[in-house]
Amino acid sequence: MQINHFFGLDDRNKKLNQELTQLKNQQNLVINLKSNQLDQAIKTINTLVPNSEDYFSIITALETISSKTGFSISQYRISLADISKQSIPIEITGVGGTGSIVNFLNGYHFSGGRLITITSLEYSPSVTKLNLVLNFHNFKPTKTDIINVKFDQQEIDKFVAIGETLSKDQVNQENLIPGQFNYPVRGNPFGQ
Amino acid sequence: MLGLLTLLILIGLYFINSRTDGEYVRLLSAKEFILKQLIDKKNEEKKLITFVEKSDFYNKTVKSDINFQSYYYRIQESLLPAVSGDASSSASIVNISLDNKRLFKSVIRVNTDTALFELLRHVEDSKLQNTFEDLALESFSIKINPTYYEIVLTGIIKESEKKI
Secondary structure (H helix, E strand, O other): OHHHHHHHHHHHHHHHHHHHHHHHHHHHHHHOOOHHHHHHHHHHHHHHOOOOOOHHHHHHHHHHHHHHHOOEEEEEEEOHHHOOOOEEEEEEEEEOOHHHHHHHHHHOOOOOOOOEEEEEEEEEHHHOEEEEEEEEEOOOOOOOOOOOOOOOHHHHHHHHHHHHHHHHHHHHHHHHHHHHOOOOOOOOOOOO | OHHHHHHHHHHHHHHHHHHHHHHHHHHHHHHHHHHHHHHHOHHHHHHHHHHHHHHHHHHHHHHHOOOHHHHHHHHHHHHOOOOOOOHHHOOEEEEEEEEOOOEEEEEEEEOOHHHHHHHHHHHOOHHHHHOEEEEEEEEEEEEOOOOEEEEEEEEEEOOOOOOO
16 A cells, blocks of 8 residues: 555656656747847748738839849739639749849849749740749748747747848848939838 | 564655655746746747747748759750850750749750751760659751751759759
């Protein structure tokens, strides 16, 4: 009877020890976190991959890539039938020199400020014309439990760095606009 | 003798019991301490879960995308024979299409019959098996005034080891 009682106590301690190990892992993840950096990384990733689709940012992303790379987009086409829950395919046609097309293909993943992937590409070198089917992605996280969450600080650093690159590019773009085009620039496109 | 043995066993059990209870109290107190910290950081925890899930989605999506630029160059380099002699008579790519399953279609133009034979010989070269999973001549056409030849090749390019 007494011996069973001892085994019971031992089991109880083992279970508590396991629980404690799990809590310590959780503690290590959360306590050592650099909160400011996490906020910046989340802001960047929410811009690249919004929780729900935002058509305005798609057009802005295309225009940003176009002006950054010199690849001139002449036409967009959205096929409503092909839109899925997490992605919107957009067919674009554009022209540009080999250099601008290479620049476009080098930096399309995030340089427009949205996550873009390519489904297909058609290139005619003699007329430097490029047809592309691009995908814009959105994703709404659903997990609420930290158990089994594998975290890597380098991931936060990566998105902080992407965010900084995008901010610098935005500043450069804003500085370029008044010099390049001779018309008044309005900060708010819907304002007076 | 039996009495002494019983006494020793009871003393042993008492020590084990005290030690196990002591350990239990220590573990409970450690759990309480960590839980208090975690409750204070509940908001950070929520943000972290969101970030990890979203960055996983981002990384998987980027990984599933193929490096079009590198595939384009590989197709171009492999299909066009090296320029020999008169560069104006050599083959050039008119159009190339490629999708994320590595299926491609390419229209290649040559201006002379010598260049055409050179191109066809090159396309049939067994070395191209190193680059393509599948390669087929889909069509062939001759245009006059000015005269040139066009061949359409289709196939699947092998997966590149180099990731984005």
